[in-house]
Amino acid sequence: MLYSRALIPTVKEAPADAANASHTLLVRGGYIRKVGAGMYDFLPLGLRALRKIESIVREEMNRAGAQEILMPALLPAEYFKETGRWDVYGDTLFRLKDRKGAEFHLGPTHEEIVTDIARREIKSWRDMPMNLYQVQSKYRDEPRPRGGLLRCREFLMKDAYSFDITEEAARASYETMRKAYCAVFDRMGLTYRMVAADPGAIGGSTSAEFQVLADSGEDAIVACDNCDYAANVEIATVKVGAPPDGGSAAEDEKKKVHTPKVGTIEDVSKFLNLPKDRFLKSLVYLANKEIVLAVVRGDHDLNEIRLARALGVDEVFMANDADVQKATGAAVGFAGPVGFKGKIVVDRAAAQVKNAATGANESDQHFTGVNMGRDWQGEVADIRLATTGDACPSCETGKLKTYRGIEAGHIFILGTRYSEKMGAQYSDEKQEKKPIVMGCYGIGVSRLVATAIEQNHDENGIKWPMAVAPYQVHLVTLGKEENVATEASRLYDDLRARGVDVLWDDRDERPGVKFKDADLLGMPLRITIGAKSLANGNIELKPRTEADPKKAELVPVADAARVIDERIKAALRA
């Protein structure tokens, strides 16, 4: 492509509304433009990057034996009503009505629709395993779209669905998809971790997220420094370990201590000169409108999702100040398990603390010498938030470390959750009707455009990995000398004949402008042809990852096309 004819509207200044690197660089580089909150135009370069990623995903899905289909984005309400998600999805669903007043919505995900295909078309155990996928725009009325392409209301997603006869067979399909996902992210050159995750609104028994590591990521994950344990902090667990004092101390007498106006663990710890791990942190929660006291060790934080799981509810809400006062009879900061009227859930580590300090359910009063069993009772569960330094739950010596991640993919074993509700059954060898066992697998294709940039950029611009770069080569010509144009034209044609994607900056611009734009746009290889090096029969070759322009490699004109072609092929193999 000739730059002079291309729509690549680069801008010097960052857009006022951009909060992260990928958003800023995509707009500055003329890749995308905002149409509304969470809605973007893909300009030519942006679309090329998107298509490259899409192709990689398609190739790996096809290689894994999945078959591409296309379902509508506009859907009648009846399917979501069948499974109850018409109500469960709530405000996230874009709902609309047709001219007759019939209800429709835009598809946020397609389990129901694909299950409808399955119940009509899959009849026998001989028809499975089967995996159907599509690459399609999805619509979700997100509470808060953000980060440019990272969280949009309309976004491109690859969603695949597997159909199997048994849970074991479904696990094999899941494993096939896991490998395909690794292949996709490996080919894109991303650094990522597969982590155990919460299935959320999709449901199902097993799920894993593919988290691309980036400081700007919305998700927190923990990973072991020794083994392959990794999990979203939402569901991460830790090894309990020994209690802080070794657990051998004798039980002290319980005492009430006056602690005027010191409600936080931090303050009370100083006030009583007692380490934080000897405190019981008591938090008042509402679960299905029932008041519950959650108790964790003073140096730990509560994991709300784990608390909800322990209680067997969908979600829990922290009680407001008024409810806390009503439940404990004390000001906020003085709640404790001793004498608490209501359900108490205590974390495993907190249950081990002997002679603990805790709020006395009385304003400005704490207890010390509190012992579970003797002074109070509670249901023990795993409800604390994992964090850096915690002991790994699945190996002997490992320590957990927290990372930020961007969720690029999520795979689930759904079981029969959808097939039972929608009557998707097959006949087995004995003519018995059984529900199809399903799995589903998503990749955020448009999100990956931004994700690749979050992981590959510097202060000057994008540094595209070869596999997703809109153009593999950015050819810069300097000056108006005739031989520069002649050699550039020859190289341009030669590279294109070899199937190389080349962007030729043939504009009548000063060198500085061209170099700045080349760095901003971020194509992996930059070729410079100017009178200076051409006088010795050379062109200049510099990878975008090399920051120092003086380190550009001189390549004889005659070898240039071959050398560049080889570099690209090597980069794609890596």
Add this chain to the structure above:
RNA sequence: CGGGGCGUAGCGCAGCCUGGUAGCGCACCUGGUUCGGGACCAGGGAGUCGGAGGUUCAAAUCCUCUCGCCCCGACCA
């Protein structure tokens, strides 16, 4: 939904407090000089000041309502 902020030329912003000719930088157009890391000179075009209502002789500026957008949180495959 809670908290905070912003809507003025294509983009980034000033002007608003204290009402009175709408401004700066970038981008764009014309001419000239320049040309290996975002050049310079001269000239020029371009704005319903988000929208509606109100106060006033007079509103970008004050008041009311409203729409949109961003950030933090809640929420979210």
